[in-house]
Amino acid sequence: MTTVELRDVVKTFSSPKGRITAVDNLSFQAKEGEVLGILGPNGAGKTTTLRMIATIYKPDKGTIRVEGIDVLDNPLDVRKRIAYMPQEPDLIPSLSVEEHITYYLRFRGFSKKEAKKRCEEALKSFNLNDHRRKKPFQLSTGLKRRVQLASVLSAKAPVIFLDEPTTGLDPKSKRNTWKLIKDKIEDSGATILLTSHDLYEVEYLADRVIIINNGRLIAEGTPRDLRKRFGKTVKVIFEDPILISNTLMDEFMKVDGIKGIFQVSENAVEIKLDSLDRSINNLVRILASKELKIKDIVTTAANFEDVYLEIIENSGGDMG
Structure with a gap:
């Protein structure tokens, strides 16, 4: 089943030199339970594409659907189906780890009882029990990223954006986090849209990748297929x-x-x-x-x- 679908999507922006095309007739699909890596150099159109899927930007042309719902027709319904882990570890300074995860789940619409239950499961599965009372200033970058992952993946949204999920981590912490992500997403059945400049990370986590440049799709396939085709x-x-x-x-x-x-x-x-x-x-x-x-x-x-x-x-x- 296709969870995310883009067809002939175009997005332009105004600039002092005129209109700039950020996304140029872009089409691709992401299937249920798939980890789709979205790659490309800076300025390729990746962020603009994700923001259109998340209903932050409106496409000028083309269609975008999340679980069959058009992002222009029903943006609120689309947002309910998306969970987003940003690149920056932006935890709320006044909340402990436990409070942050619970708050996030309550914000997502879970009852107090269900949010508490999911929080306990997240603290256990993400090895955060020993840190549950700590505030963000007491956490390392790796632990902050883990709290973000615990929050986002516990919401069990059909579509999850992971934006540079291990940025700022040392190599050992990165690999531990990759394994944690891999184990959790295999259980969740969610469609994951992964952006990262760490190509080893993408190769480890992604079932399939698309490569975008100048707003256009220039290659797609599994990392193995692309290695065979181009390497x-x-x-x-x-x-x-x-x-x-x-x-x-x-x-x-x-x-x-x-x-x-x-x-x-x-x-x-x-x-x-x-x-x-x-x-x-x-x-x-x-x-x-x-x-x-x-x-x-x-x-x-x-x-x-x-x-x-x-x-x-x-x-x-x-x-x-």
């Missing part, structure tokens, strides 16, 4: 040491399908390819013509960060 790299190991001269490198780069070549050891190079089958055949032919003896050819997996950067570069985008 084609082979390592060629030679029998003897070699030196890839500029002349030889230029000759390699003229071969159809070869996008880059890098010497990684005295007898090995890594080569980026358009297509494994076609490009490897072309590569082997030029190596044979140079009488370079190949010991082995190994396909290497590009990491998701490399793939993301390649997709942005191919779209003509700024890394911003």
Whole structure:
């Protein structure tokens, strides 16, 4: 079942230079129970898109539906179905951890009894029991983020926005938080819209990702599918040491399908390819013509960060 759907959405803003198109005919879907990573450089249109889904901005054209409800026709009904974790740890200074979670749930419309019950469950499952009486000034950044997560995920909204959920955390705290998020969202059945500049985080948490640049969708798929589609790299190991001269490198780069070549050891190079089958055949032919003896050819997996950067570069985008 589709929970969030955008069709041909356009959003423009006024500027001293005229109208700026922030979102340009954008279409995508997020399904029930799916974690959808929304990626793109700064200024790509991610925040504008999320704000339109959350009914903060109105689209100029196109349609946005949350659980089948049009954001323009029934914005209040849409808001009831959304829970949002902001990027900043903005806890209420005067409330303890326990009070904050309870207040949040009461604000979401739960009865006093139900809010208290859900709060107790959240304190336990998010390992916050020992901190329940503490005020925000007594909490580390990691604990503040955990309180935010406990509040948002306990509301059990059909659609949850997680905006940079582990920003400011050290590597160990990040990984602990990722596991916590993963365990909770698998139980919740909610649709999660995740934005993050940490691509390892997105790869760990997201079932599927969309990449936006200049307001347009430029790629979508699972992180694994995108690695397979864009991250084609082979390592060629030679029998003897070699030196890839500029002349030889230029000759390699003229071969159809070869996008880059890098010497990684005295007898090995890594080569980026358009297509494994076609490009490897072309590569082997030029190596044979140079009488370079190949010991082995190994396909290497590009990491998701490399793939993301390649997709942005191919779209003509700024890394911003």
